[in-house]
Amino acid sequence: MIELALHLVVLIKVVPDGKEVFVDPVTFTLNRSMATNIINPADENALEAALQIKDQTDAKVTVMTMAPPFAEPFLMECMSRGADEAVLISDRAVAGSDTYPTSLTVAAAIKKMGDVDIVFAGEKTSDSSTGHVGPGVAEFIGAELASYSRKVTYENGYVTAERELENGIEEVRIPTPAVVTILTDSNDPRRATLRKKIDAMKRGIITWSLADINIPADWVGLRSSPTVVKKMLPFPRKDRKGEKIEKEKIPELIDNLVKSGVIRVEAE
Amino acid sequence: MSEFDAIVVGGGPAGSSAAMRLASAGHNVLLVEKADPPGSKNVSGGVLWGNDLEAVIPDWQKTAPVERYVKAKGVGFLTKDSNIGLEFRSSLFDKNRAGHMVLRAKLDQWLVKKAKDMGAMVASGITVDRVAFDKGKAIGVEQDGDLITSDCVILAEGANPRVAIDSGLREPLNDKDVAIGVKEVIKLSEKTVNERFNLRDKEGFAGEYVLGFLPDQVEAGGFLYTNKETISAGVVISMKHLRENDRTYSFDIIEQFLEHPAIAPLVDGGSVEEYSAHMVQEGGIERVPKLFGNGYMIAGDAAGFSFSNGLVLQGMNYAIASGIAAADTLIEAKKGNGVSEESLAGYRKRLLDSYVLKDLYNFRGIDEVTWGKLPHRAIPNALEHIMKGLFIEQGVPKKHLYQLMTEALGESGIRTSDAVLEGYRMLRRM
Structure with a gap:
């Protein structure tokens, strides 16, 4: 029996590096101006999970994002790591979209592709943490969903996913088409290689507008987004003790840490 | 049939210049750089003497992301209490603003983008x-x-030059070949920089110092370059001394430099924006490897093209010139009988005809006089003795300059005969 090549789609989002984002103490909005952009960390793990299946099975990996053209180098990076093609959904009309129209739009693009077996997404994005888009896409394309997964395998039309729950690990087996959302740090993303990077630059990126995926402009954007962010507050500041320990006092410090139960000394 | 006419490894001034030259001549070139974005792994001080850049970017003077131009150049000998310095501040610098303070994170990214715009694949x-x-x-x-x-x-x-070493194209580096550079970028404000260094508009100051006050006979040089609103300050420490001396730490030496009474007021109140350390090539013709072979050429710092004579410390200009020379050699080879060891031999010839190898030949052995007790201890101490005698009134009969100098030699810590001999060698080689 000849098995047709699997088609895996990985959804990514370009986010400001969380370490460089802070809540403006005056306006209570997120200040991202100092931040550099990165691929959402969980999405890197989602890509790696897809590539691991490609390592085992004949598969095509498409990486996709909905963003302005600044996201192109990040799609390139994904191809440099092993994705076969990259799709950028870029349209002025989507600006301000929340997770509802985003899921709808991404689902439309997946439907356009027609032959998608598994969709991978990060469990959540580091800049908004809703975790909506993966499950939303599953709903809109009518696929099974395995969320919060840390390990994914594929065999004969079924996806097996280890889901990390509060009390333990649940292993689920669902038929394709399936959507799997991947936990942050659940694997070790591979690095780009020169060969793949050259090939990626030669292939380029596919750009779709809303018209290309048959989504009317009034289905997306700020006005078609039900979410309203009412306000944002910074965490209350915790002042640390900030004690400076001299070299000679290290044994004393260790004693104190043992006494307060922070660390434990075990006999060799 | 090869996939590319040329692969350039490294997106610094040498690599980008080579890639720009090749791409604009219509060649299919791949530029590979380990840092992303390019420049983010660079630690260089530094001052760009960019005359050669004109060959690849004619309007670089107007468009390059430079911080300030060199308006004043200083050399100082530091003892525990003093800075005995010489400053060349001149409107001669205004006419041809060839020297510019740069922050390499910005400059390298710009150069690589230029190469890309000219058609190189990056x-x-x-x-x-x-x-x-x-x-x-x-x-x-x-x-x-x-x-x-x-x-x-x-x-x-x-x-x-790890790739060259791993490919067997040059010897691994010895302690003698390299020094360790440690640098801080200290944020002040444009106004403060202007006031402290007596500068206006885009004027800048570049200073080099001998740290004659370090304990344990450790030898190191310091540098201070003004950027637009920051100062790049750092030290270069001989690898040999770091290795021999367990108590010597590079971070400690940069602190001692920045806390020196003559330096501290210049950086006072600034916040450290960047802290970095990297190898610095000692330069010198003895360390230049075989520069080309069948199908390859080595350019820039990887080829040991850096210059230091104690008064100036340069590398980027040699990098740019050698990158362009490599590209031109390849362009000529491709026009002729193709790439071979013979056709790439023109690279060495081009460098010999230019200041790149001329400087290195003319100043061979320079490191023997730029490191050592004479410049690092004797001269600072002797100068301090003379200055003290000349300028600090002590209510005692004054001495003649000659008398002070003889005394100073005695104070210098090395034998007079050695000092004279060493001093002569030093002047000759510089």
């Missing part, structure tokens, strides 16, 4: 493993098990 964030050879000819590079082919490989990977 792969950043990728570390090449080695040069691939077939029957003695370089046929491309290997990366993560893949072979990428090219007619010629230009190695321009900087002060730590």
Whole structure:
């Protein structure tokens, strides 16, 4: 029996590096101006999970994002790591979209592709943490969903996913088409290689507008987004003790840490 | 048939210049840079003497991301209490603003973008493993098990030429060949920089110092360059001394430099924006490896093209000039009978005809006089003695300058006969 090549789609989002984002103490909005952009960390793990299946099975990996053209180098990076093609959904009309129209739009693009077996997404994005888009896409394309997964395998039309729950690990087996959302740090993303990077630059990126995926402009954007962010507050500041320990006092410090139960000394 | 006419390893001034020259001559060139974005792994001070850049970017003076131009150049000998210095502040610098303080994170990114605009393919964030050879000819590079082919490989990977070493194209570096540079970028404000260094508009100050006050006979030099609203300050410490002396730490020496009574007021109140350390090539013709072979050339710091005579410390200009020379050699070879060891021999000839190898030949052995007790202890101490005698009134009969100088030699800590001999050698070699 000849098995047709699997088609895996990985959804990514370009986010400001969380370490460089802070809540403006005056306006209570997120200040991202100092931040550099990165691929959402969980999405890197989602890509790696897809590539691991490609390592085992004949598969095509498409990486996709909905963003302005600044996201192109990040799609390139994904191809440099092993994705076969990259799709950028870029349209002025989507600006301000929340997770509802985003899921709808991404689902439309997946439907356009027609032959998608598994969709991978990060469990959540580091800049908004809703975790909506993966499950939303599953709903809109009518696929099974395995969320919060840390390990994914594929065999004969079924996806097996280890889901990390509060009390333990649940292993689920669902038929394709399936959507799997991947936990942050659940694997070790591979690095780009020169060969793949050259090939990626030669292939380029596919750009779709809303018209290309048959989504009317009034289905997306700020006005078609039900979410309203009412306000944002910074965490209350915790002042640390900030004690400076001299070299000679290290044994004393260790004693104190043992006494307060922070660390434990075990006999060799 | 190779995939590329040339693969350039390294997106610093040498590599980008080579790539720009090749791409604008219509060649199919791949530029591979390990840092992403390019420049983010660079630590250089530094001052760009960019005359050669004109050949690849005619309007660089107007468009390059430079901080300030060199309006004043200082050299100082530091003792525990004093800075005995010489400053050349001149409107002669205004006419041809060739020297510019740069922050390499910005400059390298700009140069790489220029190369891309001119048609080079740029792969950043990728570390090449080695040069691939077939029957003695370089046929491309290997990366993560893949072979990428090219007619010629230009190695321009900087002060730590790992690819050249791993490919057997040059000897590993010895302690004697390198020093450790440690640098801080200290944020002040444009106004404060202007006031403290007596500068206006885009004027800048570049200072080099001998740290004659360090304990344990440690030898190090310091530098201070003004950027627009920051100061790049750092030290260069001989690797030999770091290795021999367990108590010497590079971070400690930069602190001692910045806390020196003559330096501290200049950086006072600033916040450290960046802290970095890197190898610095000592330069010198003795350390220049075989510069080319069948299918490859080595340019910039990777080829040991840096210059230091104690008064100036340069590298970027040699990098740019050698990168362009490598590109021109390849362009000529491709027009003629193709790439071979013979056709690439023109690279060495071009460098010999230019200041790149001329400087290195003319100043051979310079490191023997720029490191050592004479410049690092005797001169600072002697100068301080003379200055003290001349300028600090002590209510005692005054001495003649000659008398002070003789005394100073006695104070210098090395034998008079040695000092005279060493001093003579030093002047000759500088």
